[in-house]
Amino acid sequence: MPTLRRPTLAAVTCAALLAAGCSSTTTGSVATDGRGRSQLLLVSQEQVVQQSLQYYDQQNQKARAQGKLVTSGAEWSRVNTVMQRLVPQVAAFRPDAARWPWQLVLIDEDTINAHVMAGGKITFYTGILRKLRLTDDEIAAIMGHEMAHALREHTREKMSQSAAGDVALALGGALLGVGEGAVQLAGLGKQLALDLPFSRNMESEADLYGLELAARAGYDPRAAITLWEKMAQAGGSGGPSFLSTHPNAGNRMAALQAAMPRVMPIYEQARARR
Numbered sequence: 001m002p003t004l005r006r007p008t009l010a011a012v013t014c015a016a017l018l019a020a021g022c023s024s025t026t027t028g029s030v031a032t033d034g035r036g037r038s039q040l041l042l043v044s045q046e047q048v049v050q051q052s053l054q055y056y057d058q059q060n061q062k063a064r065a066q067g068k069l070v071t072s073g074a075e076w077s078r079v080n081t082v083m084q085r086l087v088p089q090v091a092a093f094r095p096d097a098a099r100w101p102w103q104l105v106l107i108d109e110d111t112i113n114a115h116v117m118a119g120g121k122i123t124f125y126t127g128i129l130r131k132l133r134l135t136d137d138e139i140a141a142i143m144g145h146e147m148a149h150a151l152r153e154h155t156r157e158k159m160s161q162s163a164a165g166d167v168a169l170a171l172g173g174a175l176l177g178v179g180e181g182a183v184q185l186a187g188l189g190k191q192l193a194l195d196l197p198f199s200r201n202m203e204s205e206a207d208l209y210g211l212e213l214a215a216r217a218g219y220d221p222r223a224a225i226t227l228w229e230k231m232a233q234a235g236g237s238g239g240p241s242f243l244s245t246h247p248n249a250g251n252r253m254a255a256l257q258a259a260m261p262r263v264m265p266i267y268e269q270a271r272a273r274r
Contacts, residue, residue: 052117137223144210
């Protein structure tokens with residue numbers, strides 16, 4: 001008879017962590033064909049939001065001290081109008097998010113970037129508006145993408161995954177008698193094999209959820225294609241896909257194009273109501 005191996009303490013502990021922490025933060029999206037994804041959520045939402053608010057405040061204080069923080073004016077109002085149209089649509093994925101204190105700041109820098117912190121704190125940079133000459137529909141594509149990261153609690157998910165990986169590495173190293181340097185090397189391998197591919201998955205997920213958010217708010221989802229064409233031309237998503245935290249531009253546009261038949265009817269209905 002074959003010898004059955006007993007599971008190691010590390011394996012049992014990791015399995016328990018995974019089982020206890022797997023759930024989903026939202027319902028599925030039409031753009032994802034209704035398919036949801038289970039998420040590892042070991043870290044509490046409150047902890048992640050608190051840390052994100054601290055970072056957001058520090059970012060804004062630094063920008064204010066440099067005279068770069070924009071919270072009014074034509075550019076800020078334009079982006080904020082888009083955000084305010086999208087906020088009511090988040091209830092389609094998770095009702096509690098409609099009550100979040102969504103907030104927008106604009107930072108006057110040439111950077112082609114935008115990002116979101118847990119709990120709905122959004123940052124746009126003037127560079128992305130000016131250099132890409134964004135239409136309102138393209139702003140909505142970016143806004144929907146960033147809001148989707150918050151709705152899916154991707155920051156919380158990454159922190160949870162990192163915590164689980166750290167526990168596994170520490171337990172495995174202790175049980176096998178592996179030195180600290182080897183554990184650190186294994187950690188680098190974990191980053192390449194786990195963290196980065198997972199980040200690309202989250203970016204792709206945010207693309208599709210954001211596509212539906214924009215469509216529900218009456219913004220043309222086809223603008224997501226023109227947006228990423230502009231980003232590719234500007235070099236905003238260049239480089240090999242394997243080592244990028246964002247999907248390859250061509251793969252990204254193909255996935256968005258494939259979702260169009262599912263979100264265009266939502267857009268047409270929303271536009272007819274406006």
